[in-house]
Amino acid sequence: MKFIPNLSYDCVIFGFNGKTLKILILEYHNTGLFALPGGFIKKNQSLQDAVNKGVEERTGIKDVFLDQFQIFGDPERADPIAMRRILEANNQDLKKNEWMMGRFITVGHYALINYEDVDPKPDHLSDSIDWYDINSVPKLMMDHNEIVDRALEVLRNNISEKIIGMNLLPPKFTMKQLQQVFEAILDQTLRRTSFQRKMLSLDILQRHEKLFEGKAHKAPYLYSFK
Amino acid sequence: MKFIPNLSYDCVIFGFNGKTLKILILEYHNTGLFALPGGFIKKNQSLQDAVNKGVEERTGIKDVFLDQFQIFGDPERADPIAMRRILEANNQDLKKNEWMMGRFITVGHYALINYEDVDPKPDHLSDSIDWYDINSVPKLMMDHNEIVDRALEVLRNNISEKIIGMNLLPPKFTMKQLQQVFEAILDQTLRRTSFQRKMLSLDILQRHEKLFEGKAHKAPYLYSFK
DNA sequence: ATCTATTGTCTCACTTTATGACAATAATTC
DNA sequence: GAATTATTGTCATAAAGTGAGACAATAGAT
Numbered sequence: 020m021k022f023i024p025n026l027s028y029d030c031v032i033f034g035f036n037g038k039t040l041k042i043l044i045l046e047y048h049n050t051g052l053f054a055l056p057g058g059f060i061k062k063n064q065s066l067q068d069a070v071n072k073g074v075e076e077r078t079g080i081k082d083v084f085l086d087q088f089q090i091f092g093d094p095e096r097a098d099p100i101a102m103r104r105i106l107e108a109n110n111q112d113l114k115k116n117e118w119m120m121g122r123f124i125t126v127g128h129y130a131l132i133n134y135e136d137v138d139p140k141p142d143h144l145s146d147s148i149d150w151y152d153i154n155s156v157p158k159l160m161m162d163h164n165e166i167v168d169r170a171l172e173v174l175r176n177n178i179s180e181k182i183i184g185m186n187l188l189p190p191k192f193t194m195k196q197l198q199q200v201f202e203a204i205l206d207q208t209l210r211r212t213s214f215q216r217k218m219l220s221l222d223i224l225q226r227h228e229k230l231f232e233g234k235a236h237k238a239p240y241l242y243s244f245k
Numbered sequence: 246m247k248f249i250p251n252l253s254y255d256c257v258i259f260g261f262n263g264k265t266l267k268i269l270i271l272e273y274h275n276t277g278l279f280a281l282p283g284g285f286i287k288k289n290q291s292l293q294d295a296v297n298k299g300v301e302e303r304t305g306i307k308d309v310f311l312d313q314f315q316i317f318g319d320p321e322r323a324d325p326i327a328m329r330r331i332l333e334a335n336n337q338d339l340k341k342n343e344w345m346m347g348r349f350i351t352v353g354h355y356a357l358i359n360y361e362d363v364d365p366k367p368d369h370l371s372d373s374i375d376w377y378d379i380n381s382v383p384k385l386m387m388d389h390n391e392i393v394d395r396a397l398e399v400l401r402n403n404i405s406e407k408i409i410g411m412n413l414l415p416p417k418f419t420m421k422q423l424q425q426v427f428e429a430i431l432d433q434t435l436r437r438t439s440f441q442r443k444m445l446s447l448d449i450l451q452r453h454e455k456l457f458e459g460k461a462h463k464a465p466y467l468y469s470f471k
Numbered sequence: 472a473t474c475t476a477t478t479g480t481c482t483c484a485c486t487t488t489a490t491g492a493c494a495a496t497a498a499t500t501c
Numbered sequence: 502g503a504a505t506t507a508t509t510g511t512c513a514t515a516a517a518g519t520g521a522g523a524c525a526a527t528a529g530a531t
Contacts, residue, residue: 023250025250067318089313092313122289126316210521212520213519216518234529236527237477237528436489439488439490458498460498460507460508462496462497463510
């Protein structure tokens with residue numbers, strides 16, 4: 020067995036489409052089972068490397084911002100019946116994959132990516148991998164819904180750090196786009212003027228000369244993070 | 246083997262003696278090696294249960310506040326030479342304990358306890374377990390110094406939550422003591438009046454009639470968390 | 472040229488925080 | 502037992518931050 024037994028990772032991959040926050044969810048062939056993208060760690064691989072490779076395989080982007088935010092270590096969190104169903108539906112050898120039905124402690128991560136850069140690709144066990152609005156996530160297997168909830172909570176607590184907006188937005192963006200990211204994450208509307216004043220006072224934004232054009236009104240400045 | 250292989254936990258146990266923040270560090274017999282208290286997880290045990298038991302064994306207190314704050318998953322973090330030295334110095338069977346020299350992914354925790362309640366007890370491999378001032382932590386084995394640094398960082402970020410002061414202080418305390426906890430954690434002095442006003446406005450404190458006596462000045466009120 | 476929608480900025484009221492001042496008081500000292 | 506000392510709880514004022522609205526500027530549509 021090339022993997023570290025009983026240890027896995029799962030990843031809540033956040034993207035922002037300009038309006039709402041979304042996450043990537045995969046569906047297994049012929050089972051109706053939904054799950055977070057996840058995987059295992061090879062015996063000589065760093066955790067970070069394993070997760071990076073997993074995210075890259077499924078989204079095609081490298082060097083994603085990743086935060087490993089919590090372990091889920093309940094011995095009862097495994098769901099061997101669902102796992103067996105997935106293996107059977109994919110004609111996998113049950114004997115050989117028995118270890119997958121055992122107990123797993125999983126390392127919960129969240130990733131922040133620029134929605135537009137992504138071309139989601141299902142893995143060999145999965146039918147599809149798609150974006151789901153954070154407010155309409157389907158029932159997921161095992162404790163994956165809990166992992167999503169906790170990831171969102173952590174994200175909300177960390178929103179003041181510029182690194183978050185940086186990873187959900189293109190390199191140059193308008194003040195309005197930045198506000199929309201905040202609103203999508205916090206799930207509340209913010210006051211335009213106060214938001215703008217606050218952001219500018221933080222001294223983390225660089226204003227650019229070139230404006231954003233194409234709409235029938237005053238063109239907004241473009242900003243990037245310093 | 247009754248433990249989950251390649252997985253361990255380590256714990257930064259914080260206490261507050263009224264002046265400075267301290268942590269518990271253990272020293273292995275005849276080796277001069279210092280380390281954080283840690284351990285392994287049994288195959289059918291929850292992570293939380295394992296850590297709780299470990300902390301209880303060494304401090305004698307149950308139901309400690311524990312936050313599992315980060316995984317350390319670098320495959321190079323193991324130090325088989327030091328581990329062998331510890332086993333040899335304790336006359337342990339090297340063959341039987343070979344697994345301990347392998348690679349470990351460790352789950353970093355921090356615990357907050359009331360300094361006065363504690364009677365630290367070394368485990369069977371260790372000489373001693375003692376409080377060390379957070380500013381004079383010795384060189385620890387493996388990446389344990391990094392774990393301490395990260396724990397302190399996380400603690401600083403979480404200080405506004407009442408749960409932290411609650412676990413580092415006795416049930417009733419003065420405003421000054423509370424301020425000293427904040428100052429020790431943040432490593433900076435705070436303004437007395439602003440601090441007091443802020444704490445009272447948070448509506449998390451209960452003021453008691455009984456005052457704290459024994460000093461040659463106006464007696465401060467005692468408070469507890471609501 | 473005029474209109475429309477949105478932007479950047481300003482103002483004023485209100486809230487929160489910083490900083491200093493001061494009276495209250497428990498134990499100590501005389 | 503009166504004066505002293507150190508520290509506490511609270512207030513006063515100044516400074517900084519935030520909420521809510523107003524208004525001029527302007528890129529493209531009409």
